[in-house]
Amino acid sequence: IKDMHRQSGELGTFIALFDWACDCLANSDVPGREDTWQGTAGELMTLAEGEGAKVLIRGLSATEIGVGLTKLFLQGWSGLERVRGRSNRTEWRISKDGGDPI
Numbered sequence: 018i019k020d021m022h023r024q025s026g027e028l029g030t031f032i033a034l035f036d037w038a039c040d041c042l043a044n045s046d047v048p049g050r051e052d053t054w055q056g057t058a059g060e061l062m063t064l065a066e067g068e069g070a071k072v073l074i075r076g077l078s079a080t081e082i083g084v085g086l087t088k089l090f091l092q093g094w095s096g097l098e099r100v101r102g103r104s105n106r107t108e109w110r111i112s113k114d115g116g117d118p119i
Contacts, residue, residue, distance in 0.1 A: 031085030034065065034073045035111065039096060041068060043113040052113040057106055058083035083107065 041047065042054035042064060056064075059079035065071060074082065086109055090099050095114070102108030 027085065028088060030073065030077070031082070031089055034061070034070070034082070035086070035089055035094065035097065037065070037070045037073060038111045039113055041070070043096075043111045045113070053110055055100065055102075055108055055110045057102065057108055058086060061086075061109065 038054060038061060042050065042061075043052055044050050045052045057079070059082075062074055062077070062079050062082055065074045077085075086097065087099070090097050096112035098110040098112075100108050100110055
């Protein structure tokens with residue numbers, strides 16, 4: 018039970034980060050942005066640090082963010098895609114209308 022509670026808490030952090038990315042990074046209402054954002058977990062971490070979402074990633078590494086996004090992706094979260102990016106690195110495509118699992 019303790020492990021399940023810890024894992025659900027961690028998942029909540031990644032859901033909050035994903036929601037932030039949908040609202041702030043994948044939002045064409047924000048000048049210079051489009052309805053999708055694509056980049057690596059490390060790039061997402063850098064943007065979160067610089068754009069007011071530092072609290073969401075406190076204590077997390079880029080690898081841990083990637084693992085968290087993978088968990089959401091495997092649960093079927095709409096608006097989240099895993100794509101092969103530059104130099105065979107995993108990139109994430111986040112769409113504005115993302116949300117709960119489909």
